[in-house]
Amino acid sequence: MSALALAIIILLPGIVGVAFTLSGDRMPRAVVPIALGVATITAALAVAVAFARPEIRFPFIAGAPAGLAVDGLAAFILPTVSIVTLLVLIFAAAEGVRAASRFHGLMLIFASAVAITVTSTTLPTLLFAWEIMGAASWALVGFAWREDSRVSAGLTAFITTRTGDLGLYLAAGAAIVGGSGLAFADLPDAATPWRNVIAAGILVAALGKAAQLPFSWWLSRAMAGPSPVSALLHSAAMVAMGGYLLLRVAPLLEATGWASTVTAWVGAITALALGAVAVAQRDLKQLLAASTSAQLGFVVLAAGVGSVSGGMTFLMAHAATKALLFLAAGAWLTALGTKRLSALRGVARRWPIVGVTFTVGILSLAGLAPLSLWAAKDELLAGALEISPALYIVGLAGAALSAAYSGKALFIVWRRVPADSETGYDTEQSGTRHVAGWTALPLVTLAVAAAVLGILALPPLAGSVGRILGGPSSAVPGILELAGSAVLVLAVLALVFWKGAPEPRWALNWLGLEQLTEALVLTPTVALSRALARFDDEILDRSIMISAQGVARGARSLTRFDTKGVDGTVEGLATQSRRLGRLARRPQTGKVHQYYAQITIVIGVLFILILVVR
């Protein structure tokens, strides 16, 4: 029964989504109600299966069955993602989208793929959904397909994340050689060195999806997509799935010895570097995107240090927080036609509901006590402290940067509205100067979640997530650490309020990662492909054509030899024979006296011959 519920969670949005996407805009009125209905059913069932914990296994390829299950990890994240999906769709419906059928269709396909990703217990099922998420993100980021730059952004997102996905193919192959089978639970048992290959492959795939270094830049480009898309893909779902996957395979990372250390450090450094990038941004969505990379860095760090429950709590808190912030940014973008921070001065005063909920979200992002990300971050940092003080300090520095960029955005939107505010609007699109009333529902819901989800990491509930997840209990932050980080955040906020945030130029351009990728990967690949294409036409094909022509030439000279040589000889022989024949006919005149004369001559010649020979 509960397995049926899980199947519905996956199949219903999948099938409806495909139908919507293919149908075009044939039923414009029905699309939104149906999509919301599907999302509601899915969300309700997601909550239900979180308790029922169904498991499905089915045959896939020889000797490697595929499986889906709601285990402890999925029990937390599946409802989170489903509810965020529903709220985002409500927001989109409230604002109204063009090409509603395609939009909702793609969002539902995406939701279905996320549900599979979350519940996968084996590599093939994960990879299946993982790449569909990527393709859906291509279509959603490039949703406004008439604009080339947006389509290119989708392409960047898909190709960059697929680069990481190659790691999953590699991991699957290595799992077969390593003899562990393709189930996540069995991967740590793979024989060395294959266990290392598996871990490395999964790590690369997860880092790509989670927009960690060095892949982060695709997320910047992906901001060309509609805001509701960012609110789902770049907060709760796709990017978060990278972190989620690492939490799921934390035992494997641990088993290799090195992979968990690498993971932790990549996460910590991303939190720090992309935090700096976020501080430098002048565009609200770019700031939020960089902060997504940075915040996911904390989740990756958590996976590296084995603080699965801390990472889990953080992932949920971040999903609510960041979805909220992207939706608020989207509401302003729709209303004012801009996402430039300089043009958003005082915008919170103009639409108080959006302003207040945005404030809750951005303060949670800052890590302000007692909002959700504060407690969650401290829990995972406590895990880091157990492993290495250096990691803890880098993480703490990342936390300080969170406060800095959050403060930057917060203080801008609450400034006094400048008199010439209109001049800064409509840079992206023409704004409606209106925020739809129904957008309040998702905004307020998410704000409440962003505020309170942290209680999962605080007494008396502290440790409950870990107990539900099972496995070893992870570190719990002490009072000193909680208070210390709270003070740190307040201090940074005060500093930013007082002095303003620095805008390091080197960080504005996302560390130049895009240019670096272009120079190191794209340009050489394109040059190689052109060179090979020329080689193919001008050398390979031509050499075969030339040798074919050589054969033809050879054939022609053979023909010449044949006509003049062989045939000529034969013809010549024939001619000579004919001449001999004519010659032989001449004596045969039919006249008896001539025959006698010939005989006389022949006898005479014979007589002389005999005389001579003797």
Add this chain to the structure above:
Amino acid sequence: MLSLILFLPLLGCLVLAALPRISDAAARWSWLAITLLDLALVVVVWIGYRDPGKNALAFEERIDWIPNVGSSYRLGVDGISLPLVALTSLTFVACAIFALKERTRPKAQAALFLFLQTASLGVFLSQDLILFFVFFDLSIVGMYFVIAGWGHGEATRSALKFFLYTFLGSLALLVGFIGLYLGSSPRTFDMVELAKNPPFRDNPLVGGLILAAVFIGLAIKTPTFPFHTWLPSAHTDAPAVGSVVLAAILLKMGTYGFVRIAMPLLPDAWRQWAWLILVIGIISVLYGALVALAQTNLKRMIAYTSVNHMGYVIVAIGAAGVISTSAEQARDVAIAGAVVQMVSHGLITGALFLLAGVLWNRREDYGITAYGGLAGVAPRFSGLFVVAGFASLGLPGFSGFIAEFQVFTGSIGSVPWSAIALPGILITAAMFLLAMQKMLLGKTRGLSTGLRDLDATEVLAIAPLLILSVVIGVFPRLLLDVIEPAAAAVSTLVSR
């Protein structure tokens, strides 16, 4: 039953040829009817098919043919040939539907394609080397006339290039077959007998030479690097339905030959040279993908993706031959993946070439950049192209993913350095997305302006191929239940 499936199209061909006064419409529709009937018969066989076990065939038929050289008319199917027989029948139905609007000599075209269908089916049904070779050559002859008679551009030249090149390949193949015959005892051309008792087991030199002849013959047909250069020109100048048959069916004859003939009949030589075959496969994958990326002509681009996609097959069967390092499970998975890839590539590339044909019918231009923003004027065309493109780049949910996942897990599982081929799927993805972006998205421009969208006939020809690809992609067991036992049998034959 198999003989009926095999000769029904030929019968249709003869009837069409014998009735010169039949109208064009009647010829087109009777062509479609015959292909549909043939497909229905194949479906019946599929439903009745039970795995015959190792070294055995289902629906077997055998009549003595040339007994003094041990050659018989022997037909049969197993889990490797049956999917390809089904693919052949389906592809010809799609061609018949697409050609319902053909204006150039429709009667002759119908007859020729029916002839070509028998030749193609014969290759996959034959269980005797001579019979195989006869059908193999007839298919080349048929395709020559398709390109020369209905092609465009430098059709005669391309047709001749195609014919001479692939015919050269088939001569190499014949040399190999005669070698196999001479090495067998008792002497026979029977594939099943030869597989039971493979020749040259204790003579690696001769075995290797025979394999070289067979390999070159099949590699030209597949085609693998460096024998592929006939393919782009043949495709570019072939009519749409010709390209479909060429890509979906004729290329498979090469890869099918590897699995059916080269691997089980020359197991020792195959194992000895498997690393080289793997290397050729890896080069084909990467080279095909990279050269495809640089193409500006849609058909040439798809042609080079065929080199890439067939490269996966070669990678898989090469890796499956490297016994020393591999696990049995990995080898089975790799060979099954190779067979799935054949079916998958046939479906997807068939659809892509039909779509390219639509552009030619409308605008006589394959230039990718000549179009732009097609999605605005031709949403059905663009939708199907996007679906076909994603299917071809191996997106999960389509058959290509099932194939490539098996090929890679199986190959890496057998020979870890097969992973060098992995970037192939990345380059193909970039290539298709770029092509879609240039042709379909952005503002409507160039030749796109006013382009008529697909009509019902065209959708009916193209969509079923893609739907089947989705069905395999979502329910792979439907196909794998047939393929896997046969793939495992080949795996044991090659590793004995």
